Amino acid sequence: MATLELRNVTKKFKSDIVLDDINLEIAKGELGVLVGPSGCGKSTLLRMIAGLEPITSGDIKLNNKVINKKEPKDRDIAMVFQNYALYPHMTVFENMAYGLRIQKYKKAEILKRVDKAAEILELSSYLYKTPGELSGGQRQRVAMGRAIVRQPAVFLFDEPLSNLDSHLKVQMRREIKRLHRELGVTILYVTHDQTEAMTLAEKLIVFNKGRIEQISSPIGIYENPASIFVGSFIGYPSMNFLKGKIKNNKFVISDNELLDVNAETSNSVEDVVIGFRPENIYLNNDDYINENSLKLKVDEIELLGSDVLIYTNVEGVLENNKIILRMHKLLDLKYQDIISVNIPKKHIHIFDTNTGKSI
Amino acid sequence: MKYYTYSKNKIVPYLFIAPQILVTILFFIWPSMMAVWQSVQEGDPFGISSEWAYIYNFKDVFLSKSYLHSLWITLLYGLFVSVFATVFGLILALLVCRVKRFAYIYKILLIWPYAVAPVIAAVLFRFLLNPAIGILTEFFSLFGYEWNYHLNQWDAFWIVVVSAVWQQISYNFLFFLVGLRSIPKSLLEAASIDGASNFQRFFHITLPLLSPTTFFLIVMNLIYSFFDTFGIIHIITQGGPSNSTNILVYKVFNDGFVGLDIGVSAAQSVILMLIVTSCVLLQFKYVEKKVHYS
Amino acid sequence: MKYDLFKNFFIHVLLILCILIIVFPLYIAIVASTHTAEALLNAPLPLLPGSEGLNNYTILLTKGAEVTGGQPLLPMLYNSFKLAMIVSLGKIFVSILSAFAFVYFKFPLRKFFFWLVFATLMLPIEVRILPTFQVVSTLGLMNSFSALCLPLIASATATFLFRQFFLTIPYALADAARMDGATPWRFFKDIILPLSRMNIVALFIIMFIYGWNQYLWPIVALTDSEMSTILIGISQLMSVADQIPQWNFVMGSAILAMLIPVVIIISLEKWFEKGLVR
Numbered sequence: 001m002a003t004l005e006l007r008n009v010t011k012k013f014k015s016d017i018v019l020d021d022i023n024l025e026i027a028k029g030e031l032g033v034l035v036g037p038s039g040c041g042k043s044t045l046l047r048m049i050a051g052l053e054p055i056t057s058g059d060i061k062l063n064n065k066v067i068n069k070k071e072p073k074d075r076d077i078a079m080v081f082q083n084y085a086l087y088p089h090m091t092v093f094e095n096m097a098y099g100l101r102i103q104k105y106k107k108a109e110i111l112k113r114v115d116k117a118a119e120i121l122e123l124s125s126y127l128y129k130t131p132g133e134l135s136g137g138q139r140q141r142v143a144m145g146r147a148i149v150r151q152p153a154v155f156l157f158d159e160p161l162s163n164l165d166s167h168l169k170v171q172m173r174r175e176i177k178r179l180h181r182e183l184g185v186t187i188l189y190v191t192h193d194q195t196e197a198m199t200l201a202e203k204l205i206v207f208n209k210g211r212i213e214q215i216s217s218p219i220g221i222y223e224n225p226a227s228i229f230v231g232s233f234i235g236y237p238s239m240n241f242l243k244g245k246i247k248n249n250k251f252v253i254s255d256n257e258l259l260d261v262n263a264e265t266s267n268s269v270e271d272v273v274i275g276f277r278p279e280n281i282y283l284n285n286d287d288y289i290n291e292n293s294l295k296l297k298v299d300e301i302e303l304l305g306s307d308v309l310i311y312t313n314v315e316g317v318l319e320n321n322k323i324i325l326r327m328h329k330l331l332d333l334k335y336q337d338i339i340s341v342n343i344p345k346k347h348i349h350i351f352d353t354n355t356g357k358s359i
Numbered sequence: 360m361k362y363y364t365y366s367k368n369k370i371v372p373y374l375f376i377a378p379q380i381l382v383t384i385l386f387f388i389w390p391s392m393m394a395v396w397q398s399v400q401e402g403d404p405f406g407i408s409s410e411w412a413y414i415y416n417f418k419d420v421f422l423s424k425s426y427l428h429s430l431w432i433t434l435l436y437g438l439f440v441s442v443f444a445t446v447f448g449l450i451l452a453l454l455v456c457r458v459k460r461f462a463y464i465y466k467i468l469l470i471w472p473y474a475v476a477p478v479i480a481a482v483l484f485r486f487l488l489n490p491a492i493g494i495l496t497e498f499f500s501l502f503g504y505e506w507n508y509h510l511n512q513w514d515a516f517w518i519v520v521v522s523a524v525w526q527q528i529s530y531n532f533l534f535f536l537v538g539l540r541s542i543p544k545s546l547l548e549a550a551s552i553d554g555a556s557n558f559q560r561f562f563h564i565t566l567p568l569l570s571p572t573t574f575f576l577i578v579m580n581l582i583y584s585f586f587d588t589f590g591i592i593h594i595i596t597q598g599g600p601s602n603s604t605n606i607l608v609y610k611v612f613n614d615g616f617v618g619l620d621i622g623v624s625a626a627q628s629v630i631l632m633l634i635v636t637s638c639v640l641l642q643f644k645y646v647e648k649k650v651h652y653s
Numbered sequence: 654m655k656y657d658l659f660k661n662f663f664i665h666v667l668l669i670l671c672i673l674i675i676v677f678p679l680y681i682a683i684v685a686s687t688h689t690a691e692a693l694l695n696a697p698l699p700l701l702p703g704s705e706g707l708n709n710y711t712i713l714l715t716k717g718a719e720v721t722g723g724q725p726l727l728p729m730l731y732n733s734f735k736l737a738m739i740v741s742l743g744k745i746f747v748s749i750l751s752a753f754a755f756v757y758f759k760f761p762l763r764k765f766f767f768w769l770v771f772a773t774l775m776l777p778i779e780v781r782i783l784p785t786f787q788v789v790s791t792l793g794l795m796n797s798f799s800a801l802c803l804p805l806i807a808s809a810t811a812t813f814l815f816r817q818f819f820l821t822i823p824y825a826l827a828d829a830a831r832m833d834g835a836t837p838w839r840f841f842k843d844i845i846l847p848l849s850r851m852n853i854v855a856l857f858i859i860m861f862i863y864g865w866n867q868y869l870w871p872i873v874a875l876t877d878s879e880m881s882t883i884l885i886g887i888s889q890l891m892s893v894a895d896q897i898p899q900w901n902f903v904m905g906s907a908i909l910a911m912l913i914p915v916v917i918i919i920s921l922e923k924w925f926e927k928g929l930v931r
Contacts, residue, residue, distance in 0.1 A: 051831075052832075072834070081825045085825035089844075098833050099834055102833055102839065369760070372754040372837075373754075373760065375750045375837075378750060378751070379747045380751070380766060380769065382747060385788070385807070386785060386788065386807040387772070387773045390784035391776065391781055451668075454668050454671070457661075457664050458661065467919055467922060468676065470918065471918060471919060475914070476865070476868060476911070477866070478888065479884075479911050480678075483678040483907060485891070487678055491695075492698055494700075533929065589779055589869045590869065593888070594888065608779050612783075615783035616783065616786075624783055625784065628780060635777065636776070639774060
């Protein structure tokens, strides 16, 4: 049974369709992550679920009850904002207690809940400081504490880590995971950062231009992207794409038969894009040449420490020929060297050029 | 733009704006409309009967020599007050900006006239420049100049200009000081490295960067000289001698309350409104532009 | 190095000279207020303070300059203070509420009301003095304190400044307050009002001075000397200043009339600057 359920949710601003027919379920206790580029409508969707913005059509259900028309406070949903949105003139305690005070909770109850949240978030010794005296990470925790004390059915996170430096980001990511584990709460989390999305999500929802591109587990999305967009958006460095045709189970660019592929439409000729990830490209040994091979010319080499990125061009192809390889060890390569690599069939994804969808 | 959409009670925003709307309608819209209405009516001074005068009141206004004179005086007065207040304000701000020690004390000693009412400024200068006993009058007579603003039209003009400028310098000074302090040091340093002299730095960097402030201040100074200085005229010259200081706002007051020619006074009010409105619109336009650039 | 020292010295001298010129009228006024009227009848006037100061000010505050049928200044000062307080507090009250509504609500006719209010920015009361007078007398408010204050409150300067300030408050605070279940009034009272403290103080200073220094409207709207402000009192003294010269009293009144606003501006300089220049 889904805790949070979206049915045919649509949002229009005047005549622009911002969100188009969104269907989504987050199960009780599940951590769902909505990921997409900025401006794709994911924050709008979150605000609509929170009740901060009206929806044009469709239903938002919480525990099987439609909540579309309810005021935000009556929805049993809490939200953690991107810039924390802490009240600057209130102490940490007052920030967390404000919502409870408005709902007229008893003093003792407020005290109990805030104390407990502060303990979980390691904020106990900061309760009487104002947000201005706290570090970015601490403010982030206060923002979460404000959500926790309300004990809502669902937590919404709107890009909560985007203002932190990369070191703190990693730390807070783990903290959110720990919270989720300890409190067992339902979370819908919005981010534009695919690493954050991959590492946090139990259910990953890839969003683009107001539509859902794919819903799956992170690994499912990584290994079987449903579209070119998903393939390119998830994973770093991005998936390699080559544009061409399929002829007799072979991928062809302007009459160059390049690679074997598992095409279902065996003999037909169609416009396709094939995609494969940088780490699924293997170097051929001198003594053993794999059949599914490509010749690449080295353009640039980038050291990442643990890995090496090799930027190359496909030999004999003039346009759309860039390919990135990810290797685990430093190779003795230099600019303009020609290397021979193979790409196993099972790692090659085929997409329709026109729709961008996986075939 | 998002709004605090509080769906349950649609009346709430209206409650918040109600007091402001009420005073605005009662004491602004209504009188303004009334002025416009009266400006196209011709009536007896007691308001018992009236009939359409169309643009005749305006024609009367613009055909009257005394009005055109008053308009001319107002413009001249506005020009002198604006230029002097702006220039002196800028010079003082530049000086204070250059010193580190005592800067705060200098600032305090320069801004206090802002708190002094124009009327009080007028009282002070009427004493200083009193034809019989004024200290400055005595000073002028050392040079053989017989100062008397009761008789000499230009003396009268200058005494009101000086009173107005004295009061307005502090306002200009403060805006320029804040403007100057917000100019990034690195810009001036870069210019010095490029070999710019003090003067070049001032004219090529400081002044252009201050231009929004300067423009704002000139418009504010004009509005100040056109309207806020009523008290100065009223205290020192009452528009005289022979109308040499009879600026528009004083004339409206005189024609309306003393002359009781409602239609003509209203027409003058409407013209004044148009003058201020154009000043303010100009200001807005400029501010908008500035916002676009930054 | 030597050159710089000299240049700095030069700037200080220049500044002190300018300040002396600006302070000179005030100094002369203070000096004049400490002499007898007779001492100020003929040139040359004294340039140093006399001994009548205490006496002059006591007379002014409690009895007024009798020769000219003057009134004691103390009640006038009180009236000016009352006017300044009502105008500044009234303006702040009216404008903070409407600015809040304009920034945080979307409602029918919002644009219309917005322009209605902001049109007042364009017309100082001096411009519409006669029609305002007529409206006030139509409303039967003539010669009352409300007649004095209300038209001065009807200006959008403060509304404009508050609006500018609210637009700098992150909008997410409003979202957070809604999530917390705050009604608009509570959001205003608990969040916006405390955050506006500094702006309120700054605006108060400016509006207080604006109210205190009002001149044209009070002489038009008030005929009852009971309600006279200090500036009206001075104006009455001045109207006979050339016939029955009592410059010691005139200057004393001027000093008293500027004392409160000047003290406010000097002691709250930081706030004043913030409010004025933003």
